[in-house]
Amino acid sequence: MLLVQLRFWLYFSAVHSAMRNVNLILLASLALVSIVLFLSVNLRGNLQFVLELRVVKLVALVQVAVAVAISTIVFQTITTNRILTPSIMGMDALFVLIQTVLVFFLGGLGFAALNSTYKSLAEVILMSALACGLFLPILRHTTAMTLMLLGGIVLGVLFRSLSSLISRLIDPNDFAVVQSVSYADFNTIESNFLPPFLILTLVALLVCWKLRHVLDVFLLGRETAIGLGVNWELYAVGLLALIGALVAASTALVGPVTFLGLLVVALAERIVGTQRHSQMFIGACLVSITLLVGGQTLLSHVFYNAVPLGILIEFVGGIAFLYLLFSRMRA
Amino acid sequence: MIRIDNVSVSLSGTSILEDINLELPRGGITALIGPNGAGKSTLLSAIARLLPLTAGSITLDTLEVAHAPSSELARRMAIMPQDNVVAGRLRVKELVQFGRFPHHRGRAGPEDHNAVREALQLFDLESIEERFIDTLSGGQRQRARAAMCYSQGTDYLLLDEPLNNLDIFYARELMRTLRRVADHAGRTIIIVLHDLNHASAHADRIVAMREGKIVADGPTQSVITPNILKSVFGYEIDVKTIAGKPISLHFL
Ligand SMILES: Nc1ncnc2c1ncn2[C@@H]1O[C@H](COP(=O)(O)OP(=O)(O)OP(=O)(O)O)[C@@H](O)[C@H]1O
Ligand SMILES: [Mg+2]
Numbered sequence: 001m002l003l004v005q006l007r008f009w010l011y012f013s014a015v016h017s018a019m020r021n022v023n024l025i026l027l028a029s030l031a032l033v034s035i036v037l038f039l040s041v042n043l044r045g046n047l048q049f050v051l052e053l054r055v056v057k058l059v060a061l062v063q064v065a066v067a068v069a070i071s072t073i074v075f076q077t078i079t080t081n082r083i084l085t086p087s088i089m090g091m092d093a094l095f096v097l098i099q100t101v102l103v104f105f106l107g108g109l110g111f112a113a114l115n116s117t118y119k120s121l122a123e124v125i126l127m128s129a130l131a132c133g134l135f136l137p138i139l140r141h142t143t144a145m146t147l148m149l150l151g152g153i154v155l156g157v158l159f160r161s162l163s164s165l166i167s168r169l170i171d172p173n174d175f176a177v178v179q180s181v182s183y184a185d186f187n188t189i190e191s192n193f194l195p196p197f198l199i200l201t202l203v204a205l206l207v208c209w210k211l212r213h214v215l216d217v218f219l220l221g222r223e224t225a226i227g228l229g230v231n232w233e234l235y236a237v238g239l240l241a242l243i244g245a246l247v248a249a250s251t252a253l254v255g256p257v258t259f260l261g262l263l264v265v266a267l268a269e270r271i272v273g274t275q276r277h278s279q280m281f282i283g284a285c286l287v288s289i290t291l292l293v294g295g296q297t298l299l300s301h302v303f304y305n306a307v308p309l310g311i312l313i314e315f316v317g318g319i320a321f322l323y324l325l326f327s328r329m330r331a
Numbered sequence: 332m333i334r335i336d337n338v339s340v341s342l343s344g345t346s347i348l349e350d351i352n353l354e355l356p357r358g359g360i361t362a363l364i365g366p367n368g369a370g371k372s373t374l375l376s377a378i379a380r381l382l383p384l385t386a387g388s389i390t391l392d393t394l395e396v397a398h399a400p401s402s403e404l405a406r407r408m409a410i411m412p413q414d415n416v417v418a419g420r421l422r423v424k425e426l427v428q429f430g431r432f433p434h435h436r437g438r439a440g441p442e443d444h445n446a447v448r449e450a451l452q453l454f455d456l457e458s459i460e461e462r463f464i465d466t467l468s469g470g471q472r473q474r475a476r477a478a479m480c481y482s483q484g485t486d487y488l489l490l491d492e493p494l495n496n497l498d499i500f501y502a503r504e505l506m507r508t509l510r511r512v513a514d515h516a517g518r519t520i521i522i523v524l525h526d527l528n529h530a531s532a533h534a535d536r537i538v539a540m541r542e543g544k545i546v547a548d549g550p551t552q553s554v555i556t557p558n559i560l561k562s563v564f565g566y567e568i569d570v571k572t573i574a575g576k577p578i579s580l581h582f583l
Contacts, residue, residue: 213437220429223381223412228483229405229433275420 021279023271027286034294035062041301059198060189061296064250065288067201069268070208071246072261073280074239077218079139082269083324084148085261086131090156091247092256093163094130098123099181100163108174120196120252124245131244132237139236184255184310186296197249204246205281211235212277219275257310259317264288266320332357333378333487333521338387340370340377347373348543351387355538357486360513360520362530362551365540366564371523372413374540375489378521379410391487405433409483411476413491413523423467423475424460427451430482450482453508455501469496477505481512488512490522494529502526506533527568527579531555539563552577 038061039054072085086092103111138151167178208215214235217225226232250257268284269275295309333355340348348370355361363371376382378389380396389396391408409430427450431443451457454474464472473496480488488509494502510533512518524530530537530551537554539547540563547559555577560568569580 213432217429217432221416223376223410224429226381226401227379227405227410227412228429229400229402231401 021272021274021283023273024279024283024286027271027283027290030294031286031289034290034297038293038297041297056191056194057189058293060191060194060253061186061292062289063194063198063201064253065264065292066205066285067197067246067250068257068261069264069284069288070205070281071243071250072265073277073284074208074215075243076265077215077277078236078239079148080219080221081148082266083262083321083328084152085259085265086243086247087256087258087261088156088321089135089148089152090159091127091131091244092251092258093156093159094134095123095127095248095251096182096256097159097163097166098126100166100178103174103178104166104170107171108177111174111177116192117196120193120248123248123252124196124200127244127248128241129244131247132240135240136237139240181255184257184308184314186254186292186309187300187305189253191253193252197252200245200249204242204249205285207242208277208281211239212281215277216275255310257313257317259321260288260291260313262324263313263317263320264291266324332392333519334390335374335378336388336390338377338389339385340373340382341385342373342382346385346543348377351543351545353538353545353548355519355521356536357392357519358513358517359535360509360522360533361536361538362534363521363523363538363540364525364527364530364563365546368542369540370543371540372491373543375410375491375521375523376412379408379489380404381410381412402433402436405483405485407485408487408489409480409485410489411480411491411493413495421464422460423456423462423464424451426464426475427456427460427479427482430479431484433483446482446484450478453481454478455504470498470501473497474501474505486517486519488518488520488522490520492523492525494524494526502529509533527555527560527581528576531576531578555579 035058038058039051043050075086075089076082076084099111102114106114134155138148141147163178163182167175167182170178214230217228217230218232218235220228222232264287265280265284268280268287271287272279272283274280291313292309295312299305299307299309299312333353335351335353335355338348338351339346351374363374365371373382377384378391378396380401384397391399391404394404394407396404424447427447428439428443430450431439431446435443451460454477456471456475456478459467459471464475467475473493477490477493480490490509493505497505506529509520509522513520522534524534534551536549537547537551538545539554539559546563547554555570557568557570560570560579560581564581569583570577571580572578
């Protein structure tokens with residue numbers, strides 16, 4: 001018991017020392033304000049019922065925010081670049097493809113009747129395996145950005161066209177089901193998938209936090225990391241599997257959002273001013289929570305859902321992507 | 332001692348190293364020389380487990396490099412690769428601190444801080460220790476990388492062309508530092524050099540390579556001779572003894 005307490009205290013003190021960064025405290029306050037507003041603005045009717053609904057939604061949003069933030073950071077670290085993300089490399093298109101294939105074989109009703117725990121477990125395992133199988137060869141071959149970008153775009157286009165090909169073959173009622181998984185939607189969250197993915201994201205967060213120093217070394221590139229005694233191959237496989245699982249965890253709940261991860265990590269890096277993973281994990285999670293929870297509050301209470309959050313994020317994130325790409329090319 | 336037994340390496344289907352047998356004894360400085368593309372970097376990378384072997388085995392003291400835990404090897408040998416750009420935005424001091432990672436795996440202690448301090452001093456980096464790596468000149472960056480390698484505190488140091496970009500002052504300084512490190516701290520240094528005269532002046536042994544094979548291997552005096560240099564580089568190189576060292580007049 002004492003040992004557990006001691007370990008907990010060690011973790012806490014590590015988080016605490018990372019928080020010495022003033023900007024992180026500011027970010028934390030912003031995230032907190034977003035959360036409070038999300039729960040409290042325009043509360044009407046049966047308070048307990050409405051609040052319960054909002055809490056579930058909040059937990060889902062936070063879970064998606066964290067999953068996207070850490071999967072993007074880890075992916076960018078093992079590929080040693082700050083522009084490519086799992087979704088730009090086509091991983092959430094892959095997830096949508098899996099869903100479409102499922103609908104194709106089971107039909108819309110069969111798809112809806114699947115046990116949510118088993119389904120999510122199967123998806124996580126499949127996504128982890130595919131992430132390793134598809135991306136490890138690319139990674140082993142090159143971490144040159146242009147080649148990776150090309151590979152990712154080709155894979156993304158392939159997955160999307162396969163999805164649309166299959167969705168043309170299925171009957172129109174089932175097509176509606178496919179539609180609902182292929183587009184980002186932060187208003188209707190598939191909350192029956194929440195518990196398994198919540199646990200997964202928590203575990204992933206702990207693993208990443210534990211590996212923060214190894215990830216710092218990863219950032220120095222493959223050769224240097226091996227020279228410093230990091231078993232590169234082993235970690236690369238494990239981390240890619242983790243990324244695949246996290247992509248499943250975020251895409252299953254809200255659908256694919258291509259540029260969210262990129263936007264979050266780029267903002268966080270500028271705000272915390274270091275690439276140390278201890279600070280980047282905290283910073284990116286806070287930015288991500290602020291964007292999703294704050295953005296959702298703002299859009300639904302101030303702009304009455306005139307623009308869906310997903311589209312807004314894609315728009316701003318897409319611009320950020322172009323900006324990063326061009327400023328890197330000039331450098 | 333590093334033992335290289337029947338080692339072959341192929342990359343993308345072409346054979347780069349062919350059946351190499353070599354023993355690098357403990358202690359002192361061994362210089363690896365040879366023309367561009369001879370396979371010097373490939374050999375060094377193979378020793379440092381950065382490349383898989385196609386055949387043969389490499390042992391470091393008692394550890395077989397292909398099978399020993401990477402973290403254990405990192406406490407015995409450090410490598411400075413030829414042309415790796417330092418990824419990420421780091422300060423000089425932070426880069427050097429990474430050299431201690433094999434010893435603390437995350438939480439640096441007092442001895443790690445001391446080792447970093449010593450390395451910064453030794454490579455004359457203290458005045459620029461807070462600068463970002465990507466703002467340094469080529470030679471300064473090279474010294475920072477060498478300091479990181481040194482701070483790893485390993486018995487074996489593998490350096491691939493560390494004199495690249497260094498001016499004559501710092502090139503001589505670096506070689507003399509390595510000499511001191513070898514003599515007083517008992518480290519074993521294996522270094523790829525293109526400047527034959529730096530090799531003559533500071534190395535105890537020389538291994539000469541050409542086209543993926545070892546052409547000569549022995550004490551400096553016995554390798555730096557016109558005959559051997561001709562078989563390595565393909566042209567007549569006059570060698571004069573100056574201040575007791577065989578100086579090659581390769582520029583004439
Ligand atoms: N990834 C690779 N794929 C195919 N061939 C390679 C690869 N890397 C190196 N080579 C080839 O292997 C040979 C040896 O390369 P290596 O880098 O070991 O030479 P070197 O002796 O270090 O040369 P230099 O003095 O120019 O650094 C060269 O002919 C090179 O073209
Ligand atoms: Mg070389």
